[in-house]
Amino acid sequence: MPFISQIERQTDYKSFPSSCPIVIDNGGSYFRIGWAGECDPRVIFRNIVQRPRHKSTGETVSVVGDHDTGLLKYFDCTRSGPRSAFDNNVVYQFEIMEYILDFGFDRLGVDGHGVDHPVLITECPCNPVSSRCRMAELLFESYGVPSVAFGVDAAFSYTYNQRLGICDKEGLAVCSGFNTSHVIPFVEGEPVFEACCRSNVGGYHVTDYMKQLLSLKYPQHMAFLTWEKVEDLKMEHCYIAQDYSSEVKLFQNKTKEAEEKTRCWQLPFTPAPVEEQPSAEEIARKAAYKEKQGQRLREMAESKRASRINELENELRGLDFLLRQVEKVDDDSVPEFLSDTGYLSKQEIESSISKVNQSLRRTKREQVELEEKAEAATAEKFPLVDVPDNMLTPEQLKEKKKQIFLKTTAEGRQRARQKRAEEELQREKHNQLEEEKRLENPEAYLEQLRTKYKGLLEKVEQKKLLKSNGNNSNGNPTSGGVGRGERMNAAKKERMRLLTTAAFDRGKGEDTFGARDEDWQLYKLMSKDNDDDDEGPDEDEAELIRISSRLQDIDPTFTAKPESGLRQTADVPRSRTLTQEDFQISMAVERFRCPEILFNPNIVGIDQSGLDEMVGVSLRRFSPQGKGLEEKLTSSILLTGGSSQFSGLSDRLEAGVRMIRPCGTPIRVIRASDPIYDAWRGASSYAASLHFPQQTFTKMDYEEKGEDWLRTYKFRYSL
Template identity: 75%
Template sequence: MPFISKIQRQTDYSRFPSSHPIVIDNGGSYFRIGWAGEANPRVIFRNIVQRPRHKITGETVTIVGDHDLALLKYFDCTRSGPRSAFDSNVVYQFEIMEYILDFGFNRLGADGSQIDHPVLITECACNPVQSRSKMAELLFESYGVPSVAFGVDAAFSYKYNQQRGICDKDGLAVCSGFSTSHVIPFVNGEPVYEACCRTNVGGYHVTDYLKQLLSLKYPNHISRLTWEKVEDLKMEHCYIAPDYASEVRLFQKGAKEAEEKTRCWQLPWTPSPALEPPSEEEIARKAALKEKQGQRLREMAEAKRSSKINELENESKKLEFLLLQLRHVPENEVRSFLSKTGYVSKQEIESAFTKTTQSLRKYKGELENEEKADLSAAEKYTLINIPDNMLTPEQVKEKKRQLFLKTTSEGRQRAKQKRFEEDLERERQNKQDEEKRLENPELYLGQLRAKHRDLSEKVEQRKRLKTNGGHSNGNNVSGGVGRGERLNAAQRERMRLLTTAAFDRGKGEDTFGYKDEDWQLYKLMSKDTEDDDEGPDEDEAELARVSSRLRDIDPTFVSRSEAGPSETSHLRPLTKEDFQILLGVERFRCPEIIFNPNLIGIDQAGLDEMAGVSIRRLPAVCQSLDERMTNSILMMGGNCLFPGMADRLEAGIRMIRPCGTPIRVMGASDPILDAWRGAAAYAAAMQFPQQTFSKVDYYEKGEDWLRQYQLRYTY
């Protein structure tokens, strides 16, 4: 399985004798491996594994630790995300741990799978024997390691700083790592595991909490808030507040000091180009293009009209020729002649000829002749004014037909007259508007835009009121909660009538419909009681006219109905401030979970309380060392790099210890690498082989012996 990594492979592996130990600091965040006696580890990488597949070849590759984002675009990472072998600082996924060890030994320079060097590997305090046994089995059987030693990383770091004179033999080791935090008491240079205390809160939870807060605060930039970037923001800007409550009040007041403590992360942003009004050449070009498109549409319409006229003329000539032939056909041969033409009777041919002639006259634009034809046809309505008792049944039927034709013709004439009057009124208004525009174009355009805005709001408000039954709560938001409030006036009137009728008839036997006046109820229900329907129609018509006028004189105008949701939601152009992420109260709120895990729902003690718990857990013979324990408190781990950590820890411990107790908190020389350096110095000592157990011991004594195994840190 190929590895993808930017870490260079070491070349001096063969120079070290087989008795030279390999030191591994197996942390929850980073994996560090190197040789005993050296100042720094040779290989450092993230303790995670990812195994994606190539999008083309389908080959599975193993990515251990940091990876190149530019290279991952060729792989499918949707089904295989970064995975860790740890669960709360305890190794439980040993198939992932095997990938990590393979990569670590490979980058250290080992040629094969056999490692002939003793191995010193770190573990967490009070590591379960099952995890230690599986790790020993993996090292012995998969890599052939001759001997193995297990030690606690916090103990190695404390001993390393003790040798440098930073801390005393008796003291507390406060280790806040990636996923857990430990407090381990030391008596005479040896850890007292019976009194240690642990909380499942670490740097992982701080980063995750910061990512959640920023995602809620800036939902539009969630894609930018990657885990790696939030981790960088945490390490660069977060700090521990000396007094969390007072710091929160400071930001609540919005004082100047709070503004000074706020940090800004500017996202990449490109200013949008300024919208300049179109030039005269651009307006002329658009007008010419519009005229060209209109001319093309007119030509297409004219061609379609000519084709239709030719088609109707041919059809008319064909029907006229059939009628001419039908006059010379004998009476007994009419049926056989009609069967060949496809028509049933002579009346059907005459009706088709009349319709074709009327359609042809319409397409030719002979409107005056058509009106004259209608007027001449109106003179034929001779039966309309004659009573029915003076007519035969056939004449009554013809009278109904004439009445229908006359009513339809009059309705058509009224509609045509109304359209004509509306066109005249529209032309008159357009003429007045044009005169106003020529007098003061800017003032006219502003007034027209204001009128369009007012009409749009009025129409939308009326639609909302109509939808919600005429009720609103003052904020233009519907306030109706019951079905009756969502009904309009006509619907409420119908419901009232039906309810009244049902109540009156429900007292006894249901006799509704026996009397003629009962059916008057439906006439009342069918009445249109809404008198305000003309208002919205007039407003909508006026809005359409204003919108059309704005389109003609303003090329940049876009109505709300034409604009999409994305355009209407971004009426204000995006500025530089829209691409800024401000870190204010989040700077100290996220690291505060180390001292108050309740902020994220973890019901455990904070770091300062853990120190007091560990001191109280000391055996009776060590109770006299209370003052000496608090006089040497060493901080280690990545979270100890937060500014203000030592002062806050000292203040917290001082609150739970008796008055006058000496308290001294100091930080490790290097909170990150001191664990590996202490282990490397321990493995380089001559007494180290006596602290290891070999493969033979493992096979002979088994897991029970590993349960009793404990490394001594003082020779």
């Protein structure tokens, strides 16, 4: 289960005497601080610091731990992620460490006058002297601590379980923590750091690997896969496989046992609301409302049409009146009379009258045939078209050009309508003949269509092959040539020919290209869009499309080939309603694949030893005279640390150690009573004993003896 932070500020600080030590378990994942002699620490929080900016003011603040999620919603944490003071379980960022110690002492109840209690703080095995020196300097100078003692967390956990009778005086402590894993031998209750072994693999790497696998498997749910949630999933569902290869094959074969070992995490899901079928009264009400709206729209359209008819009739009466006035005026005075009306001649007025009549009839919904006949009749009224130009005035010449344009346009529209009518008539006749043939002999007709479709398909594919490869000189389009000429299509080959011709015509003399008008025709030929890929479908492709459509109508078993070049619409994926299963994260292989890196770090690209190999390395570092001692060590192997809580770890480690030890060697792997808190409890019980003041050193000792004395400083764990 996940660890819960405890950050309530303590109020009984002054009730403890100054001789009572403060115990700090400075772990890579959690920071634990409390009083010596107590069973549990008072304050627990994540050993991280964030420095986000306030969203409104932009002010930067320091947030220790991740306890107050309600407060962090007012800050922008995108540019400042959580930072740790550790690098592979060694403290090296003492600015961050100072923030963490400030918060820890403040939660313990320390006021601003400093810490007047001895401090026992844990560190990693074989901690560098520079890190230990900086930590002592920080505690002495910043907090005024009277005396300090350093001890290894795994050693405190081993001695605590030794007093409980779980392990012996001689044994091995296998501590798998957040950043690193250690194997420490113990002889007569004291750790032998000269024979210890370390690997830079821990719970952080397991969580990070699991987060990567789940993010790749469910990229749509990455917002839910936060670090804290993946950490909880790891502690709740992961386990160590006894045989990794056979376990993987079990899930590859999708056996029933694999299904039983699969776990699902249900994400928040709100089903879509089910639409209830409307009642008969509701349907009738909507139909009545729709009819009412339709009637309203029809009335609005009718009113608009009446208004438009009124406008056109008024315009038509005005034009008729103007035409009658023009007829009373002499021909020479017509331009002067029409100067203020916007018209140039009598013919233009008549053309406007004709257009207004057409619009009026169209608005009154008269028959289309009458309109076309009227348009054809008015199109013949072009009196100036056949008159010679020398008999016309300049104004009449302009009018003649306009009449020629109008006549040409009218004739073009008439020809287009006639052509469309003829094509439609021909298409109807062809379809009627096709239907008669089909009714006479359906099987023969269907077989004929299939044969024709196959022939046209081969022809179209042959043409496309020629277009893609170019027209070969040997007439074999499928010869498979790879020359440049065969890779170019017809348009590119034509452009290349024109350029080559121009180059040879120019010769080796003076460049006179462009002196003749014929030279510039080359650019026109080259700029033509002769690319066959841009041309529309030819007659064969159009006929192929028609036959394919006909076969699809009469033959349910027919399927057009995709390579036939037909315009086929792609199947648009239909959206479906999301269900509860779409919001489930399934954990199958990830349950044992992620913690497997504790035994095989090369899975995540770390070239180091696993836990079982580390035990063998630590045992080989003893002298040959200690073979009997090695048997005592393997008979008491204690698992401690946060990453030692995976189920199956004890059996897997015992099997791994048995494979590297001689046959008959006594091997016993046991787990600590509480792998998380045993380190702090062991340090707390030791700090409460009478021997603890002998293991501390004061600020005066530090200033007199210096850093070299810290190099030889050794904490004794046996009381």
